[in-house]
Amino acid sequence: MTFEDHPLVVAARSLAAGLLAPDAARVDVEGVPAGHLDAIRDAGLLGVSAPVEYGGAGAPDAVAREVAEILAGACCSTWFVQTQHHTPVRMLARSAAPVRERLLRRLATGEALAGIAYAHVRAFPRRPVRAAREGDGWRFDGTVPWFTGWGLNDLMLLAGVTGTGELVFAFADAREQPGLRASPPMRLAALTAARTVSLGLDGLWLPDESVLLRTPHEVFAATDRARAANASPAVFGVARAAVELVAESGEPDTARALRERLDAVRESAYALAEHPEPLERVAERLACRTRAYDVLRTATTAAVVARGGRAMDLGEPAQRLSREGMFLLIQGQTSDARRAHLDALAGLGQLG
Numbered sequence: 001m002t003f004e005d006h007p008l009v010v011a012a013r014s015l016a017a018g019l020l021a022p023d024a025a026r027v028d029v030e031g032v033p034a035g036h037l038d039a040i041r042d043a044g045l046l047g048v049s050a051p052v053e054y055g056g057a058g059a060p061d062a063v064a065r066e067v068a069e070i071l072a073g074a075c076c077s078t079w080f081v082q083t084q085h086h087t088p089v090r091m092l093a094r095s096a097a098p099v100r101e102r103l104l105r106r107l108a109t110g111e112a113l114a115g116i117a118y119a120h121v122r123a124f125p126r127r128p129v130r131a132a133r134e135g136d137g138w139r140f141d142g143t144v145p146w147f148t149g150w151g152l153n154d155l156m157l158l159a160g161v162t163g164t165g166e167l168v169f170a171f172a173d174a175r176e177q178p179g180l181r182a183s184p185p186m187r188l189a190a191l192t193a194a195r196t197v198s199l200g201l202d203g204l205w206l207p208d209e210s211v212l213l214r215t216p217h218e219v220f221a222a223t224d225r226a227r228a229a230n231a232s233p234a235v236f237g238v239a240r241a242a243v244e245l246v247a248e249s250g251e252p253d254t255a256r257a258l259r260e261r262l263d264a265v266r267e268s269a270y271a272l273a274e275h276p277e278p279l280e281r282v283a284e285r286l287a288c289r290t291r292a293y294d295v296l297r298t299a300t301t302a303a304v305v306a307r308g309g310r311a312m313d314l315g316e317p318a319q320r321l322s323r324e325g326m327f328l329l330i331q332g333q334t335s336d337a338r339r340a341h342l343d344a345l346a347g348l349g350q351l352g
Helices: 008-030 032-041 061-074 075-094 099-108 119-123 219-229 234-249 253-272 284-312 317-330 334-348
Strands: 114-117 127-136 135-150 156-159 168-171 180-182 196-207 212-215
Touching: 008 032, 008 061, 008 075, 008 317, 032 075, 032 234, 032 253, 061 075, 061 253, 075 099, 075 135, 075 156, 075 212, 075 234, 075 317, 099 212, 114 119, 114 127, 114 135, 114 317, 119 135, 119 219, 119 334, 135 168, 168 180, 168 196, 168 219, 168 284, 180 234, 212 219, 234 253, 253 284, 253 334, 284 317, 284 334
Parallel strands: 114 156, 127 156
Antiparallel strands: 127 135, 135 196, 156 168, 168 212, 180 196
């Protein structure tokens, strides 16, 4: 069996064709419904990479990437909400902290849905969220600029930075409570449907048994930079959906040429993702990531051009895919990824 025939990939295709893609225009306007996430859970996709002994599928990374591509290409907003969930699951699976036994099965089976509230730690040495020891737990103060899935997620994985530069990751209920309040949902150029808010923290206290990880910032940052250098499967999913729209618009030759470019960079990106040393070949990964962005931008632009004036209708998929592509340009962006992308856009790597 190849990974394309894996039951989870088959389930993702069925879900995409039968629910997500037909409903994507409505979701883009009205927001991701809880029913979409229930359907993803019922298909077993929330535990795609989770350990089998905790109720997950334990599927290979190639299967997880293919599932992500399919979901993102069908409805990027729904993909973005559920993709947050997989990071806490992976971190729990690698952890020996007591919280693993309390939460991993709930998350692996989809009984509970988790989001992440720690992208702000990339701003270090600034500390948008501060963590401080208080009794037998931790106090969190500051502002989480972005939290996706508010009102849909049950839990959040929150991180703060101590005065000595240690990162503290802990689970909290994803609801307003003493020390935690949410802004109104943000109105964004793309993926407003994903229900993103900012979170104000004023003495949110979490006990030691909620802590997943404590680590020096420099240790986390090294791993984070290497991980973020890889091209996201969502880029290929949205680009592929745009290419198919070009083909459906009566432009088979353009679609064929774009598909060849897309397949080539995808092959390179996934070969790098499978490299046995994930912290190596970072420059090569970043270069591949920027090439993937170039194909994404070209494909979504081609979809708009192929659809002509119709593309400006908010119910048309071409403009939605174009906006989703714009979002993916900055999703998961580190300073290294930003520099590599800007240099590529400016052609600076070709100078001298």
